[in-house]
Amino acid sequence: PEFSILVIGGDGIGPEVTAEATAILDLLSAHPKGRATFNLLPRLFGGCSIDKYGVSVTDEVLETGRKADAILMGAVGGPKWDGMRHGFEGPEGATLRLREVTQVYANLRPCEYFAAGNSPLREELVRGTKFIVLRENCGGAFYGPKEETSDYASDLWSYKRSEIERVTRMAAHLAISKASPKKTVISCDKANVLASSRLWRKVVQETMEREFPDVEIVHQLADSATTLMMMRPTLFNGVVLADNTFGDLLSDLAGVIPGTLGVLPSACLADIPVQKWGDKPIKGFYEPVHGSAPDIAGQGIANPIGAILSTALMLRYSFGMEEEATAIEKAVNLTLDEGLRTRDMKGTASTTEIGSTIRKTLLEL
Ligand code: NAI
Ligand code: MG
Numbered sequence: 001p002e003f004s005i006l007v008i009g010g011d012g013i014g015p016e017v018t019a020e021a022t023a024i025l026d027l028l029s030a031h032p033k034g035r036a037t038f039n040l041l042p043r044l045f046g047g048c049s050i051d052k053y054g055v056s057v058t059d060e061v062l063e064t065g066r067k068a069d070a071i072l073m074g075a076v077g078g079p080k081w082d083g084m085r086h087g088f089e090g091p092e093g094a095t096l097r098l099r100e101v102t103q104v105y106a107n108l109r110p111c112e113y114f115a116a117g118n119s120p121l122r123e124e125l126v127r128g129t130k131f132i133v134l135r136e137n138c139g140g141a142f143y144g145p146k147e148e149t150s151d152y153a154s155d156l157w158s159y160k161r162s163e164i165e166r167v168t169r170m171a172a173h174l175a176i177s178k179a180s181p182k183k184t185v186i187s188c189d190k191a192n193v194l195a196s197s198r199l200w201r202k203v204v205q206e207t208m209e210r211e212f213p214d215v216e217i218v219h220q221l222a223d224s225a226t227t228l229m230m231m232r233p234t235l236f237n238g239v240v241l242a243d244n245t246f247g248d249l250l251s252d253l254a255g256v257i258p259g260t261l262g263v264l265p266s267a268c269l270a271d272i273p274v275q276k277w278g279d280k281p282i283k284g285f286y287e288p289v290h291g292s293a294p295d296i297a298g299q300g301i302a303n304p305i306g307a308i309l310s311t312a313l314m315l316r317y318s319f320g321m322e323e324e325a326t327a328i329e330k331a332v333n334l335t336l337d338e339g340l341r342t343r344d345m346k347g348t349a350s351t352t353e354i355g356s357t358i359r360k361t362l363l364e365l
Helices: 014-030 047-053 059-067 079-084 091-102 161-176 195-211 222-231 244-254 305-318 322-337 351-364
Strands: 002-010 037-043 070-075 106-112 130-136 146-148 153-155 184-189 216-221 238-242 265-269 284-288
Touching: 002 014, 002 047, 002 059, 014 037, 014 070, 014 305, 014 351, 037 059, 047 079, 047 091, 059 091, 070 091, 070 305, 091 284, 106 161, 106 244, 106 305, 130 161, 130 244, 161 184, 161 195, 161 238, 184 195, 184 222, 184 244, 195 216, 216 222, 222 244, 238 244, 265 305, 284 305, 305 322, 305 351, 322 351
Parallel strands: 002 037, 002 070, 070 284, 130 238, 184 216, 184 238
Antiparallel strands: 106 130, 106 265, 146 153, 265 284
């Protein structure tokens, strides 16, 4: 089959890291044993689109994103466009609009400890950590109606049963999949004080009991989850499920474990991940967790691993190409084991050196 992918390099280091990710897709397309070809559709988006077209995203790009099987993005924004930050007209507005047209309701961030990392946490504490943070991404306090005056402000933090059910199902599917080291879902909420959390906990529990009786479900208060995640991160091995607000905090916190933003991938999914090769692709929006890093842009020293691992997530979740995804992850780990690292991991390698070594390693697997 042929899969179409909207490719957004974006701003700052975005195009530098995205180039290393698309080079892997090109390699797979051209490989004699390759199972699929990838039709890459590169487009301007964010700040660079403002400079060229006067808008952060054109209708043509939104339409391309709506039709594509998946989207791969670098990062957008930077000091040049900071004045427009808060409106839909700024670079971040483009991302929000693209998320909207693709209807991705779950944001997923795998967090794994890399022995080659730069974790501020003690090695013996983080060794063996492997979990996925799954954040509900379309509801809760971020999207509820807002009121704002100079003396009063409110955000409505509400959830519907159906919104909780669908993200719980996704968490359970992930917990059963090879990407999770344990068949466990750890759901984080504040059911002791928030009504929306009480519904959350009840619906998560009911859905798991009814539909996934063989997956373990643990409920954890979100505040103590933060302490535990830093003190005993392996306790979270499995899938960490949370609503939009708590998921936002927990997924950023999880970034402490590998010690650099540069290696963390993310995915936003519009449906339960593809279970096996040959199933109809599901739409996903994939990007590294980091931003456009204007402080190091243009120097060729950005870490491309977050972008490369995001591509592995795309192969796994949108296309059901588990073997290829695992191979990429393995090639990344072998490259780090060899001692090749960018500056954020206390090394001296360039973006392209890391990218080409990962590709070379991948071909040798
Ligand atoms: P950032 O993630 O761009 O940078 C934070 C720090 O991490 C910087 O010191 C940077 O050099 C370093 N860093 C980030 N990615 C790296 C990589 N791949 N390799 C090596 N070092 C890396 O976050 P910051 O500085 O808060 O934001 C910069 C711009 O990026 C802002 O305009 C922000 O709005 C935008 N941004 C965009 C995102 C997106 O497009 N999804 C996400 C986060 C920020
Ligand atoms: Mg955040």
